[in-house]
Amino acid sequence: MEDISHATKHLVLHIHFIIDKLTYPGWKDIRNLVNVHSFYWIHEGEGTFLTNTEHKVQSGMLAYLRPGLEMSMRSEPHAPLRMTMVLFDCAELAYDAVWKDVSPVSKLNFPFLSQYGQEQAEELDVLFKGIYESWIARMAAGPSVPESQLQLLLNRLHHLEIPDWNVEESGAFASFEKIKQTLESRYIENLRIERLAQEYTISPSYLRKMFLKYTGMGPKEYLNHIRNQQACGYLVFTDYPINQIAKLCGYYEEYHFSKMFKQQNGLSPSSYREKKRAESISVTD
DSSP states (O other): OHHHHHHSSSSSEEEEEEEEOOOOOEEEEEEOOOOOOEEEEEEEEEEEEEESEEEETTTEEEEEEOTTTOOEEEBTBBBBBBBEEEEEEEEEEESSEEEEEEOOOOOOOOOEEOOHHHHHHHHHHHHHHHHHHHHHOOOOOOHHHHHHHHHHHOOOOHHHOSSSSHHHHHHHHHHHHHHHHHHHHHHOOOOOHHHHHTTTOOOOEEEHHHHHHHHHSSSHHHHHEEEEEEHHHHHHOOOOOHHHHHTTTTTOOOHHHHHHHHHHHSSSSHHHHHHHHHHHHHHOO
């Protein structure tokens, strides 16, 4: 599983341990539990994380350590690190008319290191402190509270995620993010990718490159993907006629909608509705 935006819909979490680690000047240690996922959120200080290379770290940075990654750490003498460390397992439990098998997640789609600006860092400070406090109080409230908070944190990090861009790319990434959000929120409108690219001062070819890099689809494909997801939901959970669903998903002609839907799902909209509802009935019988 590579796409965290997909994974958070069906992600099941189990927290092993959370610690608020206050180090001392010159502190050194290694990552002891390497077979789990780990977040190290740095509240204060400076230091070095050593994997196969050295990584300078400081407050406002988040390290994501996939299972199996070995790492050693040290604090700078003049600015010891203070970190919230979250050690957890996760698996995907999908649902499609019936519950599917549990699939352990080997790696979440986060970079090893992300650095956030002041506003985002303050928000993450609060979120990590809240998870730690809930973990401490779990004897009374139970483990589901910090695990639910971790679920929300993962979803928030998906939107705050700092990709592996360089300085030259950062302006283009900001444009890409704005356009991606526009497609997700205004899919019902008659959107034109070229017009959006012009509005956010990015070339259509470079925009396509960014979409392929971060979503695996071109911008038009991504828009069709969003519309298709909405259409599937309307077909299964409402009795709206097909022509109305077409308009609600940004298609002004039922024929064009049906053609696109069949290309993506292998069935016409009416056949898809009948199939999914028959599956639902067979499950409840």
